[in-house]
Amino acid sequence: MRQKKAAEPQRDMRSFVDRLARQGAVKLSRKLTVDGLKIVGDKGTDKIVEALGLIRDFDPVRYRRLLRDVGQILVTVLPASVAQWAEASKACELDERYLIDDARTAEHVASTIVHEATHARLMRCGIGYEEEIRDRVERVCLRREIAFAARLPIGADAAQRAEANLEAMPDFSDKAMRERHLDGLRDALLYLNMPVWLVSLMVSYRRWQHRRRVARRATG
Template identity: 50%
Template sequence: MVERFLNWLSLKLHDKRSIDGLLIVYIGDEKINKVAAALKLISDFDPVRYKRMRHDLNRIWVLTIAGWVARYRQATSTCELDERFVLNEGTTPERIASTIVHEATHARLGRCGIGYKEELRARVEQVCIRREMAFAKKLPRGADIGQRAEVKLNTLSNLSDAAMAERYYEGKRKALLYLGGPRWLNDRVISLHRWLHLRRLKRQDTARSRDPRN
């Protein structure tokens, strides 16, 4: 409930612009310009994918996220882009476009009933990365994007629940530092999150052990 309220408040405080019916949420002209340029690349060079993406996504939100340069929020059909990634001088519109294609593929798979459970995670990521590679081949300057995607496909990191949780916590620490939080407070916040996560897992294990169907 608290997280839902904070998301609502953050949405109200951000700037918003609609591009072909797709809501872009951001703060700062540089962010919207780079995202708009990325969307134009998808529209110009892969119009079929662009049309499908506009159906699968409700909005693209540029904000600070933990652990990843982007992620897909199924509850709100949102592609979230980390603002540090978007604003980085080395991040081209092509890279942003490829990342949006990746997250939009998550959206498409979700609509087909394919989730992101641990046992499916590697296969899902492979599908999304292959979509990036296919998109890169259509871009005039897509060679670098295709190479990055191919390396990512061949070197998939550990995608277990435990590894994903640790990646999130480390990313959360960096995000809090980026936002100006004092290190001592950040460490305590991360410790609390990790403790709550482990407690939740323990309750789930206890519930499963008591389930007569197991």
């Protein structure tokens, strides 16, 4: 989903480990460039390159916009979603586990990149990600996914996944987004090979922070 500039919940729940992983990825990971677009990551980059080729070949207008709006594609580990748009760094961030999943084809990845690039385009047009418009913004991005997938020779599955997401939209309130982040944090940290005891400690601390914040708002 993404880390929008205007989205307070994303700023609130961005943990130290999240930032550390992101910074480490940029500094230490392999880097390559496709048509001037930087791709940063050690795993799944071949699938990203193939996905970009699909966008370029089957939707060239959208591809040219993508190159203007997106500064880089970063492979990282995301607790709450398979992808998100990071407005501050102009980056489309993709979850490494999503990319290396054999069930996820280049068509799926291309559709996901189109989704996040639509967030970038909306941001560029002055449309933010405030809680009251978040559901509508996500619907716009999913419809762009569906329209793009319809152009692909074998894009039916990618289109069906986007249509299913559109039919069963999750709750995009601040509270629900924080909870999804916390729910996925443990698996993300374990995937990063952090010791189990430290993961448990950090997740417990983050949940305590969340409960304390909720209590303060309730009494305030």
